[in-house]
Amino acid sequence: MDIPGLPARRAALNLIDAVLRRGETLDQAGGSALARVSGDADRALARAIAGEVLRWRTDLDELIDSATRLPLAPDAKARAVLQIMLAQVLRLETPAHAVIATGLPLLMGGPRRLAHGVFSTLTKREVALPDVPTLPEDVAGRWGARGEAIAAGLAEPPPLDLALRHPEQTAEWAERLGGTSLMPGHVRLARGTAVEHLEGFRDGAWWVQDLAASLPARLLGAGHGKRVLDLCAAPGGKTLQLAAAGWQVTALDNSKRRLERLRDNLKRIGLEAEVVQADVLTWEPEERFDAILLDAPCTATGTARRHPDVLHRIGERQIEEMTALQEKMLDRASGWLKPGGQLVYAVCSLEVEEGEDQADKVALTPVPVAASELPEGLEPSAEGWVRTDPGMLAEVGGLDGFFVGRWQK
Template sequence: MDIPGLPARRAALHLIDAVLRRGETLDQAAGGALAKVRGDADRALARAIAGEALRWRQDLDELIDSATKMALADDAKARAVLQIMLAQVLRLETPPHAVIATGLPLLMGGPRRLAHGVFSTLMKREARLPAVPTLPEAAATRWGERADAIAAGLVEPPQLDIALRNPAETAEWAERMGGVSLMPGHLRLPRGSAIDLLPGFRDGAWWVQDLAASLPARLLGAGEGPNGKGRVLDLCAAPGGKTMQLAAQGWQVTALDNAKRRLERLGDNLKRTMLEAEVVLADALTWEPEEKFDAILLDAPCTATGTARRHPDVLHRISPRQIDEMVELQAKLLERAAGWLKPGGRLIYAVCSLEAAEGEEQAAPAGLTVLPIEASELPEGLAPTADGFLRTDPGMLAEVGGLDGFFVARWVKD
């Protein structure tokens, strides 16, 4: 059946199924789900539909249940189809007739009349979503007193943040690109900007990087010292945003990661920005450096729940087991990294996670002392914790578009 727009809706359905049934990320599922979707616009539409259906899933289900006499099973295909139909109308402003034309064919041989009836009932009621998405109970419980503020920060996907190679040119680039800067070296642009067509992309003047993700490298400061460039190890470096920051800040960078394809992307980014780093393909749990470092940045593998604004799949697929696995891996990496530091060397530990177990509760290895983060090092509106750490979440800086959730600690070797 050749219905315009149907492949994108079918792909959205496959994306949601991959997240909820197989525990895949949207990025992991995209290759297979989008394989038969032609054109960048339709592929982007499929991602947008799936993203909004996952972002508002709790509230969409409440609407669906309010219009059925007998509750649909949680994993019923009709429920998933209704989720994407309602997400299009209520979040993407797709006309109802187009939603029906591309939604009901997904239930060929199934309960089309039921889905049509539920959808029509909700349209007649002028159904609306709440102002803020309802978090899954498990996530709300884990995030505690900040849960409501975090949920408010998830209403919209994020704008486009870029990091400038030369922070001294911030005002010039802000004027040229019509962006807003929240600190030197940062610009925020409207969502949907065609990245490779923006001024300065081909010249390597900047790279895409969320404001919160740029803070860990900033907290190491300039790499130039009285005896030349300091040596820094960027652990788990790919795809390279922090590597480029550190190189631009004057450090002699060793960028290590165990993902070959992601390291190739890092290499491409270094070439485009005309920055230099030694790139090492290795497993940090077995690799040994030839000499110790002046500083180490460990942006550790984590559950990535802090990225829920752009990756709403994390709201539904992260379990206590996954958190425990990440905490164990992070502790091993921290212990190894601490052994590679020179005396007086600094270690930055960062995770894009909202989980206290991966952040505040992650203990420093023996021989390291907290080097408190200062408010003067942060964008206006952010402040360090009482313990000298940094905790951000999507509910912060809401008046200027928010930011991802991160935990950052800075230690110095005794």
């Protein structure tokens, strides 16, 4: 059936199914789900629809259930199609007639009349979504009292953050790119900017990096030619930061594909690092390091505002698997420091098991973080750790959720 826009909606349906049924990330699902969608605009639309459904799924379901006499099964295709249709009207401001024309064909041979009736009932009521997404029940249970504040930061996809090659040029680049800055070396731009077309991209003046993701490397300060080990380094944002700050960097990761991106980024920015493909759990360094940055594999729940699939994929099993891996990596990394060397541990996770609980196990001397080392508006915890979440700095665009700790041998 040749209906303009239908392939994008079918792709969105497949993306959502891959996340909810197979536990894939949106990025992992994109290859097959978007294969039959032509054009960057339609592929972006499919991703946007899927992202908004996953961001607001609990609230979309509540609306759907309010308009059906008998509840639809949680995994019913009609429910998924209605989620897609409502997300377009309520979040993407797509005209209702276009939503119907591209939504109902997804139910060929199915309950099209039911879906049409539910959608029409809700649009006639002029329903709206709440200001803040309702978290899935299991997520709300894990995050507890923090959940409401975190959810407030998930209502919108994030702006675009850039990290500068030369932090002393912050004011200049903020003006040239029409952005704002929250600390030296950082420029924030409006969402939707085409990165490769921005001034300074080809010249290597900056790279894309969320503000919170830039904090771990910042806490190691200037390198002055000393040796630093960047563990789980790809795709390289922290490697670039460390090299730009004067460190002699060894960047280690076990993914060949991701290390290729790291090398490309180093070449574009004009920086150097020793790149090593190896497994942290089996690799052994020839000599000790002055500093180590371990940005450990994690559940990545702190990236929920840009990757809302994590709200539906991550549970206790994944958290347990990640914490076991992190503990092993921390133990090995701690032994690779020179006396007096510093270790920074970071995860882009909102789970205390991956952050605070791991920090309590580190057998090194804590080096508390000072408020002066953080963007204005952020404060370290009483223990001197850094804990960010998407609800913080919301008035200026927010930031990802991270835990960061620092120790000395």
